[in-house]
Amino acid sequence: MTESSTPSRLRLALLAVLAVLALLAAAATVTVLIRAARGGPAPVARTSPPLLPAGGTPTPFTFTDAQGRLIVCPTGSEPTVMITAATFDPPLTGGSVMVAGRRYHIRLSGTVDNETGAAIDVGRLTASVRGVFWPARIAVTSKIPAQASVPVTVDGSYTSHSKGAVRVATHLDWHWHAPELTDCDENGLVADD
């Protein structure tokens, strides 16, 4: 008798505990649902969102050249053209649209930025309008020191053959001034887009 009644009591106690837990869970659920059903403003939480992983710092790209030297490539932002002002004469319709058949005088000004740790040479700087090469006059110096910007102007005329938006783009071809950095290319640089 004793042997058989003890497990029964244990089973009953276990069932009772489970029932209490189920009731507590149900009560919590009901509380949440009541709050949701109210639709009013939720109580203000003071918790902060989870943090992103650490940002970190980019590491320089290195390689061993043909002479066995360890070359540490420059870091920083990829050299780029930054157009800061554009004038269209006559002005674009609504600030964005060219009219078909109209000839526009376009003048861009800005800088060529070398935000790297080494000097660069400007190989070629060209421009395009609506994806087609644009024979504009471009003025820029050929060598840019490390962490420096130089002014650039792009000036020319363009006849719009269709009505619509316009995209004037510049294309910078550059290379490292120091010959030993040639094979670094853009490795290790950050694109500041």
Next chain:
Amino acid sequence: MRNGLFRVAVASSTLIIVASGLIAATTVSSAAVTPTYVNAAADAYVSADAADTNYGTATSLTVRAASADKPEAVAYVKFSVTGLSAAPSAVQLQLYSYAQSTTGVQVYTAGSDWTESAVTWNTRPVPGGTMVANLAGLTLNAYATADVSSVITGNGSYTFAITTTSTLSKQLASREVAADPPRLLITPADATASATPSATTAPPSTSPSASASPSASPSPTTSGTTTTYTFKATADSYGRSDDPSSTHGSEYVVGTEAGSPTTPTLNAYVRFNVTGVTGTITSATLQLYSYATSALGVLVSRTTPDWTEAALTYANAPAVGAQVGAGPNIAVNTWASIDLGSAVAGNGGYDFALTTTRTANNKFASRESSATPPTLVVTAVSGGTTTSIAPTPTTPTPTTPSVPSSAPSSAPSSAPPGSAITAVGGDGQRVMAGRIFAAPLAAKVTDGGNPVAGVPVTFTAPASGASATFPGGASTVTVGTDASGVATTPPVTAGTITGTYAVTASAGTPSATFSLTNSDPMIVAAGDIACTAGKAPTATTCQQQATSDLALSLHPDAVLPLGDDQYELGSLSDYQTMYDPSWGRLNSISYPVPGNHEYGYIGTDVQPTGGTGYFTYFGDRSHPLDPGCTTLCKSWYSYDIGSWHLIALDSQCAVVGGCNPGNPQYQWLLSDLNAHASSTCTLAYWHIPIYSSSQDHQPDMQAIYSLLYTKGADVVLTGHAHFYERFDPQDGAGNADPAKGVAQFIVGSGGRNFFSIRPTPAANSAARIANTFGVLQMTLSNASYGWRFVPSNTGGSTDSGTGSCH
């Protein structure tokens, strides 16, 4: 006997619930034809300029004709139709458009031998030669519908190719947008049809988010299952008498205002499509997110459905019918809940007119504000017998201690002995002195763990010092507990004295305490925020969601987006897809400025936009001096927060007519500073800094900086350089001036990506934090300020301090 009846009731309810479940699962009907939605099983777009790129996970489908500037893009949508035993009587293809377009898109059939994760331009199926449908006249943020009955004739896999003849991009929601996916609406052939499609069935965006739950109190006495259904507005707009032919359907607000000799009449209209509700509707509540505080609030009336969102004007608006609800005592930046009584009786369309007796503009978020659209909450009981419906509580009269009518007549007059009261809502809040706390205070009375209804709970704020008031300026209010034992106060207004204090809630012997804080104004600022639609976040890019979560968690009183808020060109569709779900959640307290990207100045390229996306998305909030403008607007303005004067400026000087003496923005600033010469503290902000420890600065705003310095301004906030940097106070020429200089901050850490900082800092640079996303938090006190850079990244550095106003 009671036990026997109870068993019968339970058994009946169970049978009904089981039967309902079966109906929901198979949609077998012998009495009615029920149209069923089938969501897309796969979708993607392909672009000719990236012939090997797959866009299967994009959240929008781009469609575009080729031009000199842009490549062709085609979208593909695949559906899997199952469960049909006969050809359906009607099938609609529904595509949710992010574009407003006259040309629209065209629908063709195509082969289904493609997959969402692999299809590219090079592997795309060739569209069929015959157009299935021409979806011309797309409406912004709405579904476009095409009849594809000729194509969907039975079970199978179907692919539609979506193209356009327009060279301007059209964007459609992809199936990754759970609320508005491409979908079919299939109407079975007849009433004797067998099971309608089920395998891929999903509710439409406007369908209820049903969840079995206890109803909001007071609840009907019922033995059935109560279900709450939530419906977002399917259309909304407003008309104004001083501009009776204008439309406002695409605005982010709807306005109401009572006409007077000095004010126009503004009436708003909102539409809901109630579907899928089963059982007896026991309550309907209209929820409106308010941008105003008003004791008179808003009135809700019936109206007729003869209006459209796109065309409604004051002149053609339908008549305002019988009033069905009233929402007094609404508070800024909170939800107003308006009981509509029995106005919603079943499934169907419901049109309501919103009016007010207040002779000032009550603005509410419209459905274009995707985070806070007008919402209809319907509660229904099914599977049992409803024996009575208690009246829905009205907002308690705050100045007269009272128990709301919702309390049962047999309710106890005080908490039973041994009962407990606990704070369950509103504790720990902070708000700017004089403003309304975001949440009311809520206390719950329980007895042995069970909620006690009808107990009067008195909330008491301190009589002096830092404190708060209830409507009418009362320091106490008594509210009865509802069926769940919770007593909720009306809106709580912070007093003008700053500090932390306790409000008590008492129901006899026990009491609960709420800690509240009235603070100086606190603002959050960041720029350079959201990536183009379709770009997924990485560790170092596109973290606009994380930074906006951080900003939200700080509970600011105002948010200053510092420009380049939306890349690459600040298009309206990108704003709606990317910025809106993240930082757009803070729009009601945001005071933006445009950046170079908003105008199409994107570094090496220029694609002039006139700022149309920016000005349209933010509306008049971004150009209050040029209301209604959408292109090349006057983007500068000013406002006061607490004792501070804040000035929003535009650093895209070539676009705004220059930034030097004699130019429009400069002259306006001069007048504004003169008009606010008595302000102790002044903060100005724009996008491109004049100083930075990188290439990312320009001298264009130098004359304006000098003017601010001359007039005694204190702080300038900027973005553009994608890092955080702070400069010691300087004059307009860059000379340090600790006594009178202006402190410039760069907060370009809003989420887009990181830029590099030069190893050698610029002159007077006092702090720099690279490779860390985050926001600047500023406290604007009476004659001083505090700042703190709050990082979003683990281990991210911070920078904090205080300064005095000149």
